[in-house]
Amino acid sequence: MAVTIRPNPFTMVLFDADDIGRIVGEVAALVGVDRDMVVEVDEKTPLGRTFVTSLDPVTISVESGAFEDARRPRHHSETAVKDVVGRLLFRVKDRLDPAFGTPPDDAELSLPAQVAWDAYCVGRCARLGLPVQEQRRRYHFRNRHGFTDVADAMFERLWNGDGLTWAEIEAACSATEAARLAS
């Protein structure tokens, strides 16, 4: 499995492409994605959006803020790289698994669906020992799915889930939407 980081070297930020490549390789091995990988970093923007743009080779596109150390501007953070890559590689793994179902392309995903899928992905990262922030993810989930008991229960289900399908993630979204409308 080859990992390519673009650009290499970085010029606007002080990221170390070789170190990022090492981290990506380690996370991919943990998650179990054994495909060639390209990580494209848009260093022109400090924002933090992330996308999976291809499955073969696996191509992850991020804005530089996604890998940035929030305490040291323009430096990458191993924790941030692991957080982003772990989450996105679980999404890749799900897409490659026929039993998972067929979610829409990333660009077509609604925000609530993205956040619900992320909760499922990051929960599995936690069980692999990757650094995660459970309360941050719960807050993110509440912002998208409502500050309700139903939303909290759905978050727990997704976070602790294993072998879930896209249909189950959609069902969780429907349940929180109904609770939000009723409250």
Add this chain to the structure above:
Amino acid sequence: MKRYLPVEELARDSRFFRVRMEDRMRDPRSVQRDDKDNRLTPDKPDASDRARALMHGIFVGEVQALEGAGRTCWDFDDIPFQLKLDMARQCWDEARHCEISVKLGDWMGTEVGEFSESTFLYEAACNPDPVLRLTGVNRALEGLAIDVFNTMREFGDRSGDPVLEFCEDWMLADEVTHVKMGSDWLRRLTENDPERRAKALEFQGVVDKLFSLGGFRGEKKVNPIQLARRFREMAGFSTDEIDEISDLAEQAMNEVQAQKAAAGAAYS
């Protein structure tokens, strides 16, 4: 105890990471700021993470506001005792805000020190003239706090977060009082000294421009933090004064954009 404590000597434990404002401003990346809607609203994909970062900024700002008000109690012999009492009351408010902010951080999933700390707020509280310090801190700094708290309160309201909305609303009420105290003391201390008052207001303008943070605060969609006109009026700002802050904010944004464009051009 030492008077006029320099910013380098502020007490912080190992969780805190300090970053210089000039380093932030020299970051060549934000060149692409365009006319898109950058306001902090829940519909944005990164809304909750932006709110978390802002909440951490509020927390370190509260710590520095506490330190600043405390120093004003201590640094001067020649100010009215009643002013010291007001500053002591403000210390109590800021200490409570620090605790609320830490708990809000827990609620939102943020650790103390997860984001860097800029100390420009405390630096504005180091002016050796108590009148200038009051205008810099209580009118400019606390004025920015009104804008930030109102933005966060509205964010909590729109996202349906009852905890955030409630806490921000209460802290906002305190900030209005702090600004009002600054306005009242500025008037009383310079009643017979128009030159000193003019100097203080000029200093406030400098700090207001600085605290606009190159487009962070303003009245356009591109500004994440919106100027809270209604609450500023409640705190004693006239419409002309608020207009002036709005103009300064736009100037600050244009200047920083030009600096960043120049810095970015070096990389293209």
